[in-house]
Amino acid sequence: MIDLRTALRSHVGKVRQVNEDQAWSGTLDDGVTVAIVADGMGGHRAGDVASRLAVDSIVASIQGWKRDEVDSDKSELVREWIRKANEVVFETASLNEQYHNMGTTVVLAIIEGDSGWIGHIGDSRAYRYREGELSQMTEDHTLVNELAKSGQLSPEEAATHPRRNVLTRALGTDRDVEVDVSSFDWQPGDRLVLCSDGLCGLVEPSLLQQAMADTVADLDEQADRLIDLALDAGGDDNVTVVLVADEGATGGVTA
Numbered sequence: 001m002i003d004l005r006t007a008l009r010s011h012v013g014k015v016r017q018v019n020e021d022q023a024w025s026g027t028l029d030d031g032v033t034v035a036i037v038a039d040g041m042g043g044h045r046a047g048d049v050a051s052r053l054a055v056d057s058i059v060a061s062i063q064g065w066k067r068d069e070v071d072s073d074k075s076e077l078v079r080e081w082i083r084k085a086n087e088v089v090f091e092t093a094s095l096n097e098q099y100h101n102m103g104t105t106v107v108l109a110i111i112e113g114d115s116g117w118i119g120h121i122g123d124s125r126a127y128r129y130r131e132g133e134l135s136q137m138t139e140d141h142t143l144v145n146e147l148a149k150s151g152q153l154s155p156e157e158a159a160t161h162p163r164r165n166v167l168t169r170a171l172g173t174d175r176d177v178e179v180d181v182s183s184f185d186w187q188p189g190d191r192l193v194l195c196s197d198g199l200c201g202l203v204e205p206s207l208l209q210q211a212m213a214d215t216v217a218d219l220d221e222q223a224d225r226l227i228d229l230a231l232d233a234g235g236d237d238n239v240t241v242v243l244v245a246d247e248g249a250t251g252g253v254t255a
Helices: 046-063 074-095 143-149 155-160 205-212 219-232
Strands: 004-011 021-027 033-041 106-112 115-121 125-130 133-136 180-185 191-195 239-246
Touching: 004 021, 004 033, 004 219, 021 046, 021 239, 033 046, 033 191, 033 239, 046 074, 046 106, 074 106, 074 115, 074 180, 106 125, 106 191, 115 125, 125 205, 133 205, 191 205, 191 219, 205 219, 219 239
Parallel strands: none
Antiparallel strands: 004 239, 021 033, 033 106, 106 115, 115 180, 125 133, 125 191, 191 239
16 A cells, blocks of 8 residues: 655745635545645635635545445545535525625545545646656636637736636535546655645746755655745745655655
8 A cells, every 4th residue: 555644734925814725634544645725715704714614524525435435436526525515615605694705716636546536626736746747737717727728828928917816616606616527647756736826826837846856855844845935936825735745755754
């Protein structure tokens, strides 16, 4: 069985007063590793409520997951967990005026053996670092990304566009939501990065790759370094990172 460990860091940043990001990570008894990042949005304190509700709902679903059902479709499980979280956030907002129209991004990854699955809504991202290359595994659900895909914006224009944080899809803002789910293979030495846009929206991919390439640093040190990169880039948003790696792939720090 592949021995994985996780490192989680979250920082309010240099500008915001409230951290609206939420995250969770852990390895279940049967060796399945799970990581979640959610970046909330809304009115006064509604963003942190939305992200907390989403993460709590997904964690509850995971803890109630009957893993003896060996034939269960992991892609559908991930989709079901996120849709259930969507219902929780939407219903809470519907019943409480102060939470009107609150929502959150979410990116969820599970790894079992040599296979993994990612579900996401919004612009929080997942990357995989493998053999010196950092690859983005999710596609942002943003207005600017849609404009870039249609050729109306260049990659350079998209990276600095003033509306680059406008989401086309979020968890909890509508009764029904489309969830993007994909599968991937997992190899010894791989590292997974889940993050809010407080990191990927401020730090160039080349700098993220450089930070992940430092194999001398253990997983906790890498997570701290990624947070520092976001703060050094201005820190104008909350920033959250969850890293997943083989126990032997970094400095060997125990969980």
